[in-house]
Amino acid sequence: MAKTLSEKILSIRSGSDANAGDIVIVPVDLAFVQDTTGPLTIRQFKETGKKLANPSHTVIFIDHAVPSPNRQLSNDHQFLRNFAREYNCLISDYGNGVCHQLVAELLANPGDIIVGADSHTVTAGAVGAFATGMGSSDIAVAFALGKTWFRVPETFKIEITGKFSEKVDSKDLILYLIGRIGADGATYKALEFSGDAVSKMPMSQRLTIANMAVEAGAKVGIFPSDNITRKHLEKQGRGDKFKELHADDGAKYEKIIKIDASALEPMVSMPHTVDNVAPARTLEGTKIQQVFIGTCTNGRLEDMAIAARILKDKTIHPNVRLIVAPASRNVLSMAIKKGYIDILINAGGTIVPPGCAACLGLHQGVLADGESCLSTANRNFKGRMGNPEASVYLASPATAAASAITGEITDPRKVK
Amino acid sequence: MMLKGTVHKYGVNVDTDVIIPARYCNVSEPAELALHCMEDIDIDFVKKVKPGDIIVADTNFGCGSSREHAPLAIKAAKVSCVIAKSFARIFFRNAINIGLPLLESEDAVNSTDSGDVLEVDLSKGEIKNLTRNKTFIAKPYPDFMMKIIEAGGLVDYTRKNTVN
Numbered sequence: 001m002a003k004t005l006s007e008k009i010l011s012i013r014s015g016s017d018a019n020a021g022d023i024v025i026v027p028v029d030l031a032f033v034q035d036t037t038g039p040l041t042i043r044q045f046k047e048t049g050k051k052l053a054n055p056s057h058t059v060i061f062i063d064h065a066v067p068s069p070n071r072q073l074s075n076d077h078q079f080l081r082n083f084a085r086e087y088n089c090l091i092s093d094y095g096n097g098v099c100h101q102l103v104a105e106l107l108a109n110p111g112d113i114i115v116g117a118d119s120h121t122v123t124a125g126a127v128g129a130f131a132t133g134m135g136s137s138d139i140a141v142a143f144a145l146g147k148t149w150f151r152v153p154e155t156f157k158i159e160i161t162g163k164f165s166e167k168v169d170s171k172d173l174i175l176y177l178i179g180r181i182g183a184d185g186a187t188y189k190a191l192e193f194s195g196d197a198v199s200k201m202p203m204s205q206r207l208t209i210a211n212m213a214v215e216a217g218a219k220v221g222i223f224p225s226d227n228i229t230r231k232h233l234e235k236q237g238r239g240d241k242f243k244e245l246h247a248d249d250g251a252k253y254e255k256i257i258k259i260d261a262s263a264l265e266p267m268v269s270m271p272h273t274v275d276n277v278a279p280a281r282t283l284e285g286t287k288i289q290q291v292f293i294g295t296c297t298n299g300r301l302e303d304m305a306i307a308a309r310i311l312k313d314k315t316i317h318p319n320v321r322l323i324v325a326p327a328s329r330n331v332l333s334m335a336i337k338k339g340y341i342d343i344l345i346n347a348g349g350t351i352v353p354p355g356c357a358a359c360l361g362l363h364q365g366v367l368a369d370g371e372s373c374l375s376t377a378n379r380n381f382k383g384r385m386g387n388p389e390a391s392v393y394l395a396s397p398a399t400a401a402a403s404a405i406t407g408e409i410t411d412p413r414k415v416k
Numbered sequence: 417m418m419l420k421g422t423v424h425k426y427g428v429n430v431d432t433d434v435i436i437p438a439r440y441c442n443v444s445e446p447a448e449l450a451l452h453c454m455e456d457i458d459i460d461f462v463k464k465v466k467p468g469d470i471i472v473a474d475t476n477f478g479c480g481s482s483r484e485h486a487p488l489a490i491k492a493a494k495v496s497c498v499i500a501k502s503f504a505r506i507f508f509r510n511a512i513n514i515g516l517p518l519l520e521s522e523d524a525v526n527s528t529d530s531g532d533v534l535e536v537d538l539s540k541g542e543i544k545n546l547t548r549n550k551t552f553i554a555k556p557y558p559d560f561m562m563k564i565i566e567a568g569g570l571v572d573y574t575r576k577n578t579v580n
Binding site: 023036037039040043044047048049050072116117118121133134135136137138144145149151184187188214273360361362379381383384386388 | 429431433434437438439441442443444455456457475476479480481482483484485487488502504505506509510513514558560569570571574575
């Protein structure tokens with residue numbers, strides 16, 4: 001039977017004819033935790049009484065609060081380091097960056113099964129992996145057994161045609177899509193992206209889209225593995241890991257959603273749900289006190305380049321604080337070499353170390369009561385940035401940079 | 417298994433950040449998590465919740481972060497079950513994995529308000545609203561999940577059912 005990308009990967013890895021609705025057991029190619037979910041996972045793993053099934057494919061990321069802002073988190077970090085030492089698994093410590101960025105840069109291969117104790121594990125779908133977030137119990141068991149179970153998801157095919165207009169990118173597209181189908185519009189489903197716009201879409205933009213699939217409730221957000229995937233892997237020195245992967249012609253889709261990229265404009269997600277979306281131009285006049293550029297959604301070199309292009313020879317608004325967190329050590333290093341960091345700090349920005357930074361409200365930019373932040377992250381839930389009395393708006397790096405200059409939500413097409 | 421308790425009702429998209437904010441995720445002790453359960457959506461929840469009480473919510477309950485601290489906090493707050501029109505995927509699996517019962521029923525949610533008293537028969541999936549004298553049937557669990565529930569959660573299931 002003709003297969004969707006998810007059915008194809010799960011069939012190959014389970015050694016069975018996997019179709020939507022089936023339950024399959026598959027080996028796990030990569031299992032990981034981070035510093036907020038890791039300690040609980042490790043305690044549960046120890047309760048199973050098993051050995052670590054595959055230490056060289058098990059990773060502990062210390063990225064959500066780095067360097068540690070308090071004693072409790074420092075103790076958690078110490079607990080994680082001790083575990084990695086004892087069980088001889090991989091660990092990524094201070095300064096390396098956000099787990100999902102590092103997985104995309106260094107670890108994820110097309111056709112892999114990747115599970116992480118973090119909902120944005122879906123990011124690796126951009127390189128053609130079947131990647132999804134799970135809770136601590138599931139990851140503890142994946143650590144112990146080296147396998148997990150899935151219900152094979154039904155698939156929504158998202159067909160993207162046309163070319164983005166200037167200062168519109170894949171962040172606007174995914175915000176638009178989530179606004180259109182809702183925060184639970186794809187619960188349990190796979191989102192599979194295709195169309196002529198996708199075949200030309202650079203990896204950085206694919207990663208942004210896959211990253212936010214979970215904000216529509218999806219299990220995975222998956223892209224074909226094609227020439228762009230091959231180039232991405234070659235650039236990271238992993239060209240040998242490339243294999244081409246496409247859905248079969250005639251595969252069964254529960255829904256087909258068509259999007260014309262050329263008709264999109266800069267979008268903003270308003271407090272306090274991601275599907276509360278409106279064009280940036282309709283929100284002009286909305287004052288913001290903080291702009292945050294970074295995260296697993298938009299902390300890549302290409303995002304730094306977009307922000308730097310807009311902020312070159314400009315100064316941010318006196319009532320705005322601009323926080324920039326490159327998503328990885330490599331992104332930071334390249335952004336320094338290319339001069340982006342120099343532009344951002346001279347415009348008035350504050351650079352914080354590679355990591356999740358202000359995104360989840362643990363440190364490095366917790367908002368005050370009544371404040372609003374425009375962020376390039378993926379979530380704007382109440383309290384997300386550490387204060388339930390504050391508001392978070394989500395947008396692209398271009399919209400964020402433009403708004404940092406004006407001090408209010410601004411359509412980036414208006415800034416020269 | 418029979419459950420009985422007073423309803424605390426919430427709206428759509430109750431996310432795991434409001435169920436348990438990230439600032440408490442370095443706590444893995446369930447009793448301590450329970451002290452902050454629902455803090456960012458209902459500051460009084462912890463004061464008013466009694467053992468056995470039931471959370472009722474609209475669609476997409478538990479969306480957002482994969483943190484298993486969310487169902488753990490609810491369970492440790494002695495909430496006996498959560499009834500919603502629908503649950504987010506990761507939360508659903510997490511709750512089953514730690515033994516927090518979830519029931520899906522659109523009708524039960526539509527016909528229930530905060531303060532109502534519900535009686536739930538988990539084995540039959542039957543929800544009785546004692547205040548309004550109405551009965552509803554929730555969607556049954558897939559067989560595969562029933563085995564995990566019967567074992568007391570995934571970690572126990574794994575310990576009992578696999579050899580090293």
